[in-house]
Each structure stands twice: as C-alpha cells, then as structure tokens.
Amino acid sequence: MKLKNGFVLREVAGSTVVVPTDAALNLNGMITLNETGKILWTALTDGADTDALVAALLAKYEVDEATAREGVNAFVDGLRKHGFLEE
Amino acid sequence: MTGVLDLQKNLYRVADLTVEMETFGRTLAQAQPYRTDSSSPADIVIRSAWQGLKEKQPHLSPEECEYLTTGWSFYNQLLDFDGMMLHASAVVMDGRAYLFSAPCGTGKSTHTSIWQRVFGDKVIMLNDDKPALRRIDGTWYAYGTPWSGKYDYNTNMRAPIAGICLLARGTVNKIAPFGGVPAVCALMEQTSRSRNGGPNWAKIAAQLDVLMRDVPVWLMECNMDDEAAILSHKVMSGKAE
Structure with missing residues (x-):
C-alpha cells in the first residue's frame, strides 16, 4: 500500500488540505483531513502498512484495536475511492 | 480565421506589477487602460498562447482562447508576488x-x-x-x-x-x-x-x-x-x- 506521488498536505487556516503538486492534476473536489486522517496520511508517507497504521492510532488515542482497525480500513477505502493509492 | 493576428507587445502595470504582454484583439483592448511607459524590467511576462487551448476547445474563438490563456498566465505568475x-x-x-x-x-x-x-x-x-x-x-x-x-x-x-x-x-x-x-x-x-x-x-x-x-x-x-x-x-x- 503506497500513496501516489504528487499529493501533499497543506495547512490552510487550521484545516489540513490535500493538494496536488503536479500542476497537470486538477482538484477532483476538495479533500480535507481531520486530526486522525493527518496522522494516518503522514504514517503512509513513511511507508506504513495496515498494522503500522493501527499502531499509529493506538499510540495516539485511547481506543481498542478493533475500533482503530475499523477506522484505518475506512480511511484506506476513502483514499482508494479518491484515487490516492497505488495498488 | 483570416490573415495574421495583429500581435502587439506592450508594457502594462497590473496589480502594482510591471507586465510585458504580447497579445491581440479583446485582450489587447481590455488591457489598454493598464498601459505604462515604465522602463522598469517586467515582473511578469505573458506570451500569446491561444493555439493550445483552441486545439482542446475548438468551439472557442481565438480571441476567447487568448483572453483565457493570458489570464491564467497572469494569475499563475501572481502567486510568486504575494498574490x-x-x-x-x-x-x-x-x-x-x-x-x-x-x-x-x-x-x-x-x-x-x-x-x-x-x-x-x-x-x-x-x-x-x-x-x-x-x-x-x-x-x-x-x-x-x-x-x-x-x-x-x-x-x-x-x-x-x-x-x-x-x-x-x-x-x-x-x-x-x-x-x-x-x-x-x-x-x-x-x-x-x-x-x-x-x-x-x-x-x-x-x-x-x-x-x-x-x-x-x-x-x-x-x-x-x-x-x-x-x-x-x-x-x-x-x-x-
């Protein structure tokens, strides 16, 4: 699981926005990340797999593993749907 | 389209920036109030580039393509001037x-x-x-x-x-x-x-x-x-x- 190249996170007035770095790419609707999304995106950039993503959430939040895994799966599904993943 | 487009290269002052633009038609006419004699070097240079858009959007006229592409060029370069x-x-x-x-x-x-x-x-x-x-x-x-x-x-x-x-x-x-x-x-x-x-x-x-x-x-x-x-x-x- 790897994020496609060409997207970066930018902080805009307190919101985290995913923006293309490649000028040829258009915004396909605006994507913003909440605090959890930011943690997961950053971990993915560092090459995390699903287990590492779950671990990243467990390290940060007081949730059980099943809940964390559910959150990770939903996030990854969202990324896939928006075309952010290289399969 | 008939003949050669009458391209004119002029200096303009837009948004407190010196702009060198080579253009024609409606873009040239709308830019007229922004003409300057300033001899300061151009901050922004805009070249006529309507052909590329015309190929993608054949229903637009050369004038419309020129107006759109010169605008995109200006506003993209504006990002380098706190704008x-x-x-x-x-x-x-x-x-x-x-x-x-x-x-x-x-x-x-x-x-x-x-x-x-x-x-x-x-x-x-x-x-x-x-x-x-x-x-x-x-x-x-x-x-x-x-x-x-x-x-x-x-x-x-x-x-x-x-x-x-x-x-x-x-x-x-x-x-x-x-x-x-x-x-x-x-x-x-x-x-x-x-x-x-x-x-x-x-x-x-x-x-x-x-x-x-x-x-x-x-x-x-x-x-x-x-x-x-x-x-x-x-x-x-x-x-x-």
Missing part, C-alpha cells in the same frame, strides 16, 4: 473593497449590481469576475485587472479588502462569519478557474492560509431585494452592532 486570484465580483465603496465569491451562476454580479442600485455612484466596480489580491506591507488589497469576465467591468485601481463573502441563494437575507473546513474548501475552489495549464495548488494554499488569517470571511444567503446589499454592506463594513 492570488479570487473568482469574485469586487466593488469599492468608501475606499474599501468588498468581494463576493461563489460558483458560476450563483449571482455574484447580481449582488454587486444591487449594491450599485442601492448605493449609486458611491460604488465602483473594481473587477466583476477575477480581481487580483495582493498582500503589501501587511495589508491585503484587491485590484482591477484586464481580466474581468464576459464584460469589460473593471477599474484600474486598488483598495484594501474589507471582507470576502461567499454567496448562496436564499429566500431571506442572512450573513454570518464563515470559517473552518467548509470555508477553506469554498475558497480553494474559487481561487483558480483554470482547467488548462494547471494552477499551482501548493502556492495557492500558502496564499489562502495568510489571506484567511488577515481578512474576514462571511457566508451569506441572499435574495435580490435592496435589503440584501444593505445587510452585506452593514455587516462587512463593521457598521453592524
């Missing part, structure tokens, strides 16, 4: 600029025409479609530019920005401060209308981050009554309770 474009209808009243932004067809120009109806000659149409915004010595200014939409509604001047208001159609008039994710998304979507040639999103995000810290942003639902203009003016100018 950005906002898709908005911008008016000046009592020395300050009021920007009304929204997706196409929502009624930006309609709202500013109500301002003109209600406040008369006190209102100056700065730019009806794509004002340039620049931060100079800590103050954000809106500028008229030759790129102002379907009609040549712009004035070669600048004014400090009183506020930016996102418009939505409504049956009653109400206005409130606008922030957070919805405001960021709405403004990002109105910061570049470019679908060809590509905007630099990372630079736009950086400019917008500063703009949203410095300038009040509002969300307004409005109808077409005089009261709509009276309300947006009262709240955005700071004259409300």
Whole structure:
C-alpha cells in the first residue's frame, strides 16, 4: 500500500488540505483531513502498512484495536475511492 | 480565421506589477487602460498562447482562447508576488473593497449590481469576475485587472479588502462569519478557474492560509431585494452592532 506521488498536505487556516503538486492534476473536489486522517496520511508517507497504521492510532488515542482497525480500513477505502493509492 | 493576428507587445502595470504582454484583439483592448511607459524590467511576462487551448476547445474563438490563456498566465505568475486570484465580483465603496465569491451562476454580479442600485455612484466596480489580491506591507488589497469576465467591468485601481463573502441563494437575507473546513474548501475552489495549464495548488494554499488569517470571511444567503446589499454592506463594513 503506497500513496501516489504528487499529493501533499497543506495547512490552510487550521484545516489540513490535500493538494496536488503536479500542476497537470486538477482538484477532483476538495479533500480535507481531520486530526486522525493527518496522522494516518503522514504514517503512509513513511511507508506504513495496515498494522503500522493501527499502531499509529493506538499510540495516539485511547481506543481498542478493533475500533482503530475499523477506522484505518475506512480511511484506506476513502483514499482508494479518491484515487490516492497505488495498488 | 483570416490573415495574421495583429500581435502587439506592450508594457502594462497590473496589480502594482510591471507586465510585458504580447497579445491581440479583446485582450489587447481590455488591457489598454493598464498601459505604462515604465522602463522598469517586467515582473511578469505573458506570451500569446491561444493555439493550445483552441486545439482542446475548438468551439472557442481565438480571441476567447487568448483572453483565457493570458489570464491564467497572469494569475499563475501572481502567486510568486504575494498574490492570488479570487473568482469574485469586487466593488469599492468608501475606499474599501468588498468581494463576493461563489460558483458560476450563483449571482455574484447580481449582488454587486444591487449594491450599485442601492448605493449609486458611491460604488465602483473594481473587477466583476477575477480581481487580483495582493498582500503589501501587511495589508491585503484587491485590484482591477484586464481580466474581468464576459464584460469589460473593471477599474484600474486598488483598495484594501474589507471582507470576502461567499454567496448562496436564499429566500431571506442572512450573513454570518464563515470559517473552518467548509470555508477553506469554498475558497480553494474559487481561487483558480483554470482547467488548462494547471494552477499551482501548493502556492495557492500558502496564499489562502495568510489571506484567511488577515481578512474576514462571511457566508451569506441572499435574495435580490435592496435589503440584501444593505445587510452585506452593514455587516462587512463593521457598521453592524
């Protein structure tokens, strides 16, 4: 699981926005990340797999593993749907 | 198309920047009030580049392609000068600029025409479609530019920005401060209308981050009554309770 190249996170007035770095790419609707999304995106950039993503959430939040895994799966599904993943 | 296009290369002063532009037709005509004799080197250079767009959008005329591509070139380069474009209808009243932004067809120009109806000659149409915004010595200014939409509604001047208001159609008039994710998304979507040639999103995000810290942003639902203009003016100018 790897994020496609060409997207970066930018902080805009307190919101985290995913923006293309490649000028040829258009915004396909605006994507913003909440605090959890930011943690997961950053971990993915560092090459995390699903287990590492779950671990990243467990390290940060007081949730059980099943809940964390559910959150990770939903996030990854969202990324896939928006075309952010290289399969 | 007949014959050779009559390209003219001139120097212009737009948004306090020296612009060298080679162009023709409507773009040349709309840029006329911005001509300068300045001998300072150009900050921004714009070359005629309508052919590329014409290939992708054959239904557009060369003039329309030229107008769009020169505008994209200007606003993309503006990002390197503490500036950005906002898709908005911008008016000046009592020395300050009021920007009304929204997706196409929502009624930006309609709202500013109500301002003109209600406040008369006190209102100056700065730019009806794509004002340039620049931060100079800590103050954000809106500028008229030759790129102002379907009609040549712009004035070669600048004014400090009183506020930016996102418009939505409504049956009653109400206005409130606008922030957070919805405001960021709405403004990002109105910061570049470019679908060809590509905007630099990372630079736009950086400019917008500063703009949203410095300038009040509002969300307004409005109808077409005089009261709509009276309300947006009262709240955005700071004259409300």
